[in-house]
Structures are given as C-alpha cells and as structure tokens.
Amino acid sequence: MSLYTPKEGWRKESKSVSLPEVFSSISVPQKAGFWKKLLSFSGPGLLIAVGYMDPGNWATDITGGSRFGYMLLSVILISNLFAVFLQHLSIKLGVVAERDLAQACRNHYRPSINFILWILCELAIAACDLAEVIGSALALNMLFGIPVTWGVLITTIDVLIILFFQYKGFRYIEGVVSALIFTILLCFGFEIIRSKPEIFPLLKGLIPDVKIIRDPGALYTAIGILGATVMPHNLYLHSSIVQTRNYPRNFEGKKMAITYATIDSTLALSLAFFINASILIVSAATFHTSGHTDMADIEEAHKMLSPLLGSGLAGTLFAVALLASGQNSTLTGTLAGQIVMEGFVNIRLKPWIRRLITRLIAIIPAMVVAILYGEKKMGDLLILSQVILSMQLGFAVVPLVIFTNDPKKMGKFSNGFLLKIAAWMIALIIIALNIFLLCEVF
Template sequence: MQKKKSSIGWRNENKNPSLSEVFSSVSVPKQKGIWKKLFAFTGPGLLIAVGYMDPGNWATDIAGGAQFGYMLLSVIFISNFFAIILQHLALKLGIVCERDLAQACRDHYPAWISFILWILCEISIAACDLAEIIGSVLALKLLFGIPMTWGVLITAIDVLIILFFQYKGFRYIESVVAALIFTILVCFSFEIISSKPEIFPILKGIIPNYEIIKDSHSFYISIGILGATVMPHNLYLHSSIIQTRDYPRTTEGKKMAIKYATIDSTLSLSLAFFINAAILIISAATFHKAGYTEVADIMDAHKLLTPILGSSLSGVFFALALLASGQNSTLTGTLAGQIVMEGFLNIKFKPWIRRLITRLIAIVPAMIASIVYGEKGTTELLIISQIILSIQLSFAIVPLVNFTGDSEKMGPFVNGPILKISAWLITIIIVLLNLFLLYNTLFLGRR
C-alpha cells in the first residue's frame, strides 16, 4: 500500500537524520551574540570550498592563464557567483526540510528513479575521488620523488586518518580542513608575490570581455572553467553537514541558521575564488609573460615555475599546495560518499567500510594507469574524471532547484521569484555548457 503524502510534500517520513553520528553535535549559543553564532556556523562552508579548489580544477586555470593572461579571471568570478547561489540552496534544503539532497530525492521520486540517481552519484564520487588521488600522487612524486605506483597505495592511508578525526568530533574534521586550506593560501600567496603580477591587468580581467566569446579557444577553456566549477557531490555534502549544528528546529531557529550558514558559505567560497584566481594569475604572470602559452599540465607547470621565477621554493610551494588540495578533497569526497549511500538507500554502513569501498573504486584505475602509462595516464584519468562529473552535475542541480522552489516542501522558506528565476537560469547555463564541453571532448577530441 502506497504511503500517503505527508503535509510537507514528501512521499515518506524521514526518520533517520543525515550523518546521524554527528547530527546536531556542534552547539550554537542561545544568546544574541553575532560573532559567537557566526563562529558556531563556521566550518561547513570551508568543507564545501574544498571542492572548488581541488586538483581537477587546476589544469583549466593553468591553461587559461598561460594562453590568455588575465582575461579569463571574469569567468572564475562568474563561476564563483553561480556556486554561491547553488550552495545557498543546498544548505537551505538541509536546514528547512531536515534532509540532505540524497534523502530528499529518495523521499520525492519513485524508487527506480532514486536508484538510478544513486548509481550516477556513486560514479561521480568515485570520479571525484580519482582526481583527488591523482593530485596527491603527483604531489608526492614532486615533493619526495615517490614513484606513482607507491603514491597510489599511500593515499589509501587517508581512510584511517579521516576515521580518526571523525571519531574525535566533527569540529576536528573542520579544523583539519581549515589548516589545509590555510596551507594552500600561504603557498599561493608566496607564488603570487614571487611572480609579481600586474595589478591593472588583473582588475581589467575581472570585468567580462567580449573577446572571450569571439575567440573559439578562449571560449572553450572558459566553458571548462565554468562547467567544472560546481561539484555535484558538494550539493549533497552541504545539505547534510549543515545539520551538524544544534540550532532550534523551529521557524525562527531555521531562519537564523540559514542566515549564518549563508554568511559562512559565501565567505568560504570567496576564499576559494581567491585561490582559483591565484592559480590563473600565477600562470599568466609566469608562463604567458614568458611565452610558454602551451602549458596546460600540472607537471609541466611545476617544472617551469622554478627556472622562470628563479626560486627553488616556487616548485616546492606549488607541490605542497597540490598535496594539501588533494588531501582536503579526500576528506570531503569520502564524507559525501557516506551521505549519498545512506541517503539514497536508507541503510547504514560502518564509516570505515563505506570509505574503503569508495577509495578502492578510485585506486584500481589510478593504479593501472600509473603502472601502464605513467604520468600521461594519470593526466588522461584526470580529464576523464572531469567528464564524468560534468555528466552527473545536472542530475544534482535540477532536483535541488526544484525542491527549494516548491512551496509545499519549503513553506515560508521557498525561493522567492528573483532567486527562483536566477537559480533556473544558472542551472540551464551550467547544464548546456557541460553538454557542450562533453560533446567537444568525446566527439571532437578537444581538450
């Protein structure tokens, strides 16, 4: 017998909170102190920001800066704006409906549709984990000369590290992520100072330029930057981890939570914008300026930084930032894997089993590629992983925008007319650009 629709518009009643082991575990002050409340909500945004600076994004930023100087900074800026809107919708869904996006899909769609969405999402998380492994492996080789095959095996230890910190408490995971982001920030700050970029061209680059559309190659790279900006697993992740805060589950409490969570998310994504922009700026100030316009590979970029800038530390900081980026993405990617499996299937696995499964799915192709093809193979895998993420993206954005625009589900928190139109426009743009990027990569062989 089919269950009767609940009064809030869901097919099923949600009895299991998302990430139950850390649900509502971070206290929120009851008093009206703004800064104390903001500090209590600071953390989830940093975990989300990680997805916007992962190794999969580095290649497009490097290629864009090397070939077109500072011109594509405006594309990174627009991409970041899109991300801020969509992550706001994700956190709002989690706070208002007390469901993560996976649970919401399970409670809204028929079982067979939910199952297909789960399979697609699992593939995308494995692809994302693959990019993180590759980034970490390349960094280990650059820093310590560790062979790529051994580097792949070393990344399996990440599972144990993540488990250790989660058992200590969710704030510990957030602290580790913050420390790694700070490491990336310091490294790229050093690189920017060393590369001595020109200020006025940077400011000019932030302003959208018609030349980007006129030149087919710059337009193609722009699509690569824009299309790969929003990671689908981030939407599932944000709608879940925001529920780790112990805010009052009332209308006023949810309103307060949305306010402070949005501030946290916006500030964190602004930091991600700075880091992504920094990669492009460094590439423009070094490779483009020196005439190395064909640089589009992480390894090539590392080899050229030291001789161009004249400092051995340049290569070290670049590799260190890459390692921190890969490790950070591992943390968030494995958490997203747990959220997706539990949310779609409504079953609980021991965290170490779930993370081991996710990691093994990504390690096997990475190991084969490193043994058979070496560096070239891992670069190819990095490209493939981004294609898979592009395919999955629309299957995460469309349900999110649909749910948050449904007054029956969201009640007084439903998206207003301006936000609703903006969200659907952003969705259409991202989906079309990803399809265009996919077509060009698979059928025209453009990369």
C-alpha cells in the same frame, strides 16, 4: 519532531536524520551576539570550499592562465557566484526540510529514478576521489621523487587518517580542513608575490570579455573551468552538514540558521575564489608573459615555476599546496559518500568499509594508467574525472532547484519569484555549457 517542517509536499516521511552520529552535535549560543553565533556556524562552509579548489581545478586554471593570460579570471568569478547561489539553496533545503539532498530525492522520486540518481552520484564521488588520488600522487612525486604508481598506493593511508578524525568529532574534521586551506593560501600568496602580476590587466580580467565567446579555445577552456568549479557532491554534502548545528528547529531558529550558514558559506567560497584565481594568475604572470602558452600539465608547470620565478621554493610550495588540496578532497569525499549512500538507498556501512570501497574504485584506474602509460597520461585521466563530474552536475542541480522552489516542501522559505528565475537560469546555463563541453570532448 521539528516545530516547523512542511510535510505535505513530500511523498514519503523522512524516517532518519542525516549523519546521525553528528546531527545537532555542535551547540549554538542563543543569547550571544552576531560574532559568537557566526563562529558557532563556521566550519561547514570550509568543507564545501574544498570541492571548489581540488586538484581537478588546477589543470583548467593552469591552461587558462598560460594560454589566455588574465582573460578567464571573469569565468572563475562567475563560476564562484554560481556556487555561492547553489550552496545557499542547499543550506535552505537542509535546514527547512530537515533532509539532505539525497534523502529529499528518496522522499520525492520513485525507487527506479532514485537508483539511477544514486549510481550517477556515486560515479561523481569516485571521479572526485580519482582526482584526489592523482593530485596527491603527483604531489608526492614532486616533493619526494616517489614514483606515481607507488604514490597512488600510498594514498590508501588516507582511509586511516579519515577514520581517526571522524571518531574525534566533527569539529576536528573542520579544524584539519581549515589548516590545509590556509596552507594552500600561504603557498599561493608566496607564488603571487614572486610572479609579480600586472595589476591593471589582472583587474581587467575580472570583467567578462566578448573574446571568450569568439575564440573557440577560450570558450572550451572557460566551460572546463565552470565544469571543474561547481561540484555536484557539494550540494549533497552541504544540505547535510549544516544540520550538525544545534539551533532551535522552529521558524525563527531556521531563519537564523540559514542566515549564518549562508554567511559562513559565502566567506569560505571567497577563499576558494582567491585560490582558484591565484592558480590562474600565477600561470598567466609566469607562463603566458614568458611565451610558454601551451602549459596544460601540472607536472610541467611545477618544473617550470622555479626557474621562471628564480626561486627553488616556488616549485616546492606549489607541490605542498597540491598535496594539501588532495588531502582536503579526501575528507569531504568520505562524508559525501556516506551521505549519498545513506540518503538514497538507506544503506549504512562502517566508515572504513565505505571509504575503502570508494578509494579502491579510484585507485584501480589510476594504477592501470600509471603502469601501462606512465605519468604522462595521468593528466588525461584527471581531465576525464572532471568530465564525469560535469555529466552528474545537472542531476544534482535540477532536483535542488525543484525542491527549494516548492512552497509545499519549503513553506515560507520557498524561493521567491526572482530567486526562482535566477535558480532556473543558473541551472540551464550549467547544463547547456556542460553538454557543449561533453560534445567537444567526445
């Protein structure tokens, strides 16, 4: 039992640890220096960063860059800062309370409320998986000419890939995710060099512009970027996988774990910011400057990249990055699904059964749309998946803020006065913007 886990604030005791098969499985050298300790905590941040660069982000970033140039870079930056803050709160909850966010909800709310939160979260995970299915299917079509319908079916192979790496160990999963993220980085590094963006307009785009609020189209796209950036299932995921490290479960040990895990998360999310910003920058430098300001489709963007940049490799690397992004989302979606099901309703399924159920939920609507309407409507389905994610976001953020603000639950680690204000401001901004987005969509 932990030497420092506040208990009086919880209605129920936590009877099981999160992800028991990998809980406290990665050693942390206690007498090592800063860099060795940071290395031992590195990994979970990259798994979290995946959710901030999944295929669902691509459509909004491409639209934003082609229509408004570099103006919406500031929105990506602000969204990323929100993400860094919320993931820090998620780390605190997991380390201090020794519960993931799903377990914390189960130990705090009534069963009826937990059931609703669980269903909403499962819908969000299915929506995220839907975006991964569509992204991977489109990438396979771009690279090999495989029809999207068949591409959707091929994504079922992900189940076997995930199982293989899960049985190998948690460090293997982190290694695969790292390799795929750096593949995306290399691809977009090439795209940026070829697109030759203008430096001063680019830097100006990082400063918030009042035009974003005055222009309804820019505001709508900006809210879409925010909704696609902050992922609800990441808050459940991070509060769990941070506990895979074997740090001392006492006050000093938990303080150390929060510090190093936050550094890991912040560095990883900086990579996610670079990738999201790169998509928008390439779109602005390639499409906006050439007069193609109505680019809103991933496939159309892929077709236009090579002729506009004068390199056949540009389109290929764009598709490779999209495929890597989709596969990364598969890895984290699997873990998030397991955490949510075990945490909310204490149901344990074999990983392959859990993965198959989630993937079938995603494949069915993708197949129906591909067969009935063809590839053109897949983009609309991708946008719908982001709307569903937006609807769930508030239901994850608000409990996280409530729990980490509570001294009875968090002890001396509860949020201070300024952190409480910042947490509620971010939560209210996210909720208000997502409500506005949903009203505009429907």
